[in-house]
Amino acid sequence: MPPTAPPGTLLRRGRPARSIRGALALTGLLVTLAAVPAAAESSAAAPSGADGGNSAAHCASSARLKVPGAEHQEKSCLAELTTAGTVASGHTDPADWAGLTPAGLATPRGVPGIQIDGYFPDTSATNTNHGWKHDAQFVIRLPDRWNGGLVVAGTPGVREQYANDRAIGDWVLSKGYAFASTDKGNTGAAFYRDGEEPGAAIAEWNDRVTQLTRAAKSVVAQRYHRPAARTLATGMSNGGYLVRWQLENHPGLYDGGVDWEGTLWRTKGPNLLDFLPPALRAYPRYAAGGEGAGNAHREMVAAGFPAGSEFLWPYHHQVYWDLTQRIYREELDPGYDGATEAGTPFCATGTPDCDADYAYATRPREVRAAVGKIALTGRIGKPLITVHGTLDVQLPISKDSDVYAKMVRDAGRGDLFRYYRIEGGTHVDSLFDTFPDKLRPLVPCHRSAFTAMEAWTDRGKQPPRSRTVPRPDGADPAALIAVCPLAR
Template identity: 55%
Template sequence: MRPSCRVPLLATALTAAALTAPSAAGAAGDGTCARLDGVRVPGAAHQRGACLADLTTAGLAGTRYTDMADQAGLTAAATRSPSGVPGVQIDGYFPDSSRFNDTHGWAHDAQFVIRLPDRWNGGLVVTGAPGNRRQYATDTAVSDQVLARGYAYAATDKGNSGVDFHLDGDRPGDAVAEWNARTTQLTRAARRVVAQRYGQAPRRTYMTGVSNGGYLTRWQLENHPELYDGGVDWEGNLWTGRGRQPLTALPVAVARTLGRATDEDMYAAGFPRGSEFLWPYHEKAYWGVTQKIYRAEFDPAYDPDCPGPTAGSTPERILAPCPSDAAYDYASRPASVHRAVERVALTGRIGRPMITLHGDLDALLPKAVDSDVYDGMVEANGRARLHRYYTVAGGTHVDGLYDSHPDRLRPVLPCYLSAFDALVAWVERGVAPPADRTVERPADGDVVGSCALDTGGAAAR
């Protein structure tokens, strides 16, 4: 049983789901169930299909077909979600030796969900779980939205989940490397499932994701552009063997938590001025656990006793930082550590159109050490024509924090939806998106329901 507390996107949602009996609808042979018997997920060790009257969270909340607890904090309470999308849902898992994911009582990793709406527009959207959450984490933020547009949808738990994810694999970096492999595996399988269900392969396949899901978007478009037509990266995590990345910024935040660093130290590490009101919450719920479990993934020898065999058995132990991390200096660590990161590092060599969004008040993955750097990597590799980068004024890492600070923050989700529509227009109709810019608050003040990418500051290029 996971402890009932909430921790960050880069960590996991530790809340336990209360899943009830299924609420299936439709009889074999009707529109919802058409071709269900013939749908097989290639390579899956187990799958379970159901015909459902509504594939969105409005219809699935409280059933075993989603997990509202795993979505906690990712969207603002006032998020306007579509509903009434009938179709087929397939849950299952690929062969895997780790057992972190206990969804459905399976105690088996590499779990996935595939949703196939009755009214299909010919497209497929693929994502991976943010942080160390699981396959239902972005149901409200992504699945609901794309299903309502007619897309088939597929999501993976990335092959490991929870705050002990770093224990998966045989060598440093294995767990994160599996994220990429599982996303590729699901994309290939989902494309074939779509062909089985609708009688034709998807005309377009888009990759997208939030936080670590954004990292997956970047990696997939760099390494497997043949599988996708484009992607939207929502403040993706930046892993790079050299230069600024989370393991260079988070130790300073841990040091500040322990009273060993000043505000000026934070600014120098890349944390944005103006985000100070978010720091007390991040001290309690974000910085310590994120640094220790990701450092343990790439550099377990640095402090073998912390986190040790587990990141903790109580919320307090899980969220507590390792004191040794306050002095962690990634640049001076052995070459083996850098090689572990370089195994999963991004290059900026994207092969398909991609749009990146990042909030200017992100206090977990500050844009100065993340998307600003990645945008420069894309440009340095001569791929700027394939990339657009929008800074969302007032956005932070998780939209749920808007509910606590509606006067200072705004949800990023409306801008994400505008970016997704802009990507589709770019790919399918050749309509170039607005140039790079800062997207200011909408003139009507409706930050929950609207975001126009063509309003805001001057273009960067």
């Protein structure tokens, strides 16, 4: 077996160095103006909008736009900024957002405007979109018919910058918002190779959202000749974590945020390194049946996986739990398995250095220091709405948003917070297509929360009280995709 690191030792295995702080200092410099791609030129016929219906003016206005701090940028004048057009024109990547939305989700159309693709200075190269092999990629979309607002998002999981296009981008663009999204500075299952020390790769995610928000605000002012009247942060899963972190640490950049099942990181727990190992230990015994299955089931429930969610466990064990535990543990505690990188997939409990036996509470203080770099406090400085499904078995609600809601209240920020527990919601909406009789998609609940945030920040209208939103009895699947009222 690979050698085990001595207690307290945190190994790094040749991660490429990078300095986001230095990149942020380059604001206003290193801006490259690239020619519009041929695909963009061929789709440049834009209908009337902010430029008075003059297509030439619509396209010409893009020439002066510069993304502060960008090392490279490409501008495209598009007849359609939503995925109804960007899939065909090559201005999105469906692989980035695959599996995140229900198949029946409608795609809005009729949003002409300008798209800017590019990247900020970075030395890691996990993102291969556009053949650039360069991280810190971003997309900024500027609709002709602008409503005065800007929405900024980081991506879920370890996906690339187009991951929010179907679930979030299409809808906010159809409402008239400018929209910006970042790949967070590193992507893919080996994201942990980025950074110079444990926790640095995830910490970069926060810096990249801050960087993009500042740059997108500048671009919006250039394009529309006035600053955004409102800037909202939103995102799902890791993207929801980024919303929380931004409103805790840079509230002055935003008017509010909508957190869709954000990941919770706390130095003392709970965090996913607490509840995933028990699932990896117990689930195989539960699935095997026999006399040990009852105890295994009780262990799963005690770890946070609610009774009633059992139908989701096989898929998550196969696809999510093992991989998630190993790669995030490698990012925050690489010394656990010595020279092995990200552990042994689906190892049996009792195997040396097996992630199923990982015990976060017993690990050296250096591990909690790594988590401390990315930890949340609950001290939000602007309005925040959280939505989270009660049947989430990737980030169980009792170990995540229930805890974060208490953190916000304990920090004395409860007046800035609303929390909606969505009965029947799970972590990825595509599973609704498989279990329409048991689940409900969260995408319409996110949209209801976003609409409530608009009224809260624009007019001071208080959102409905925090509550558990019940799944309607006998609900029609089409209706569940379309609506999710937050009030009683």
